[in-house]
Amino acid sequence: MEQNIEIMKFEDALKRLEEIAEKMECDNLSLEESLKIFEEGMRLADFCNKKLDSAQKKISIILKDKDLKVIEEDFSLEEE
Numbered sequence: 001m002e003q004n005i006e007i008m009k010f011e012d013a014l015k016r017l018e019e020i021a022e023k024m025e026c027d028n029l030s031l032e033e034s035l036k037i038f039e040e041g042m043r044l045a046d047f048c049n050k051k052l053d054s055a056q057k058k059i060s061i062i063l064k065d066k067d068l069k070v071i072e073e074d075f076s077l078e079e080e
Contacts, residue, residue: 005043010051017044 005013020041024034 005047008047010048013044013047013051017041017048020044 008016020037023029023037024041029037
């Protein structure tokens with residue numbers, strides 16, 4: 001069920017990655033099959049990470065300082 005990763009939606013890539021993880025945990029795969037889906041999983045993980053990085057860079061919070069100048073800050077998911 002390997003698809004062209006570059007045209008996948010993030011959600012579809014993540015779902016396929018979950019399917020691969022389940023298959024590797026549950027199925028009795030041959031070494032060749034295991035390597036093939038492991039490689040696909042690595043490509044999907046890289047794709048998902050790049051999509052998340054890109055989304056994080058696009059997200060910004062606009063604040064106004066005391067002089068009403070617009071300040072743009074990068075969005076951060078850091079816990080407070």
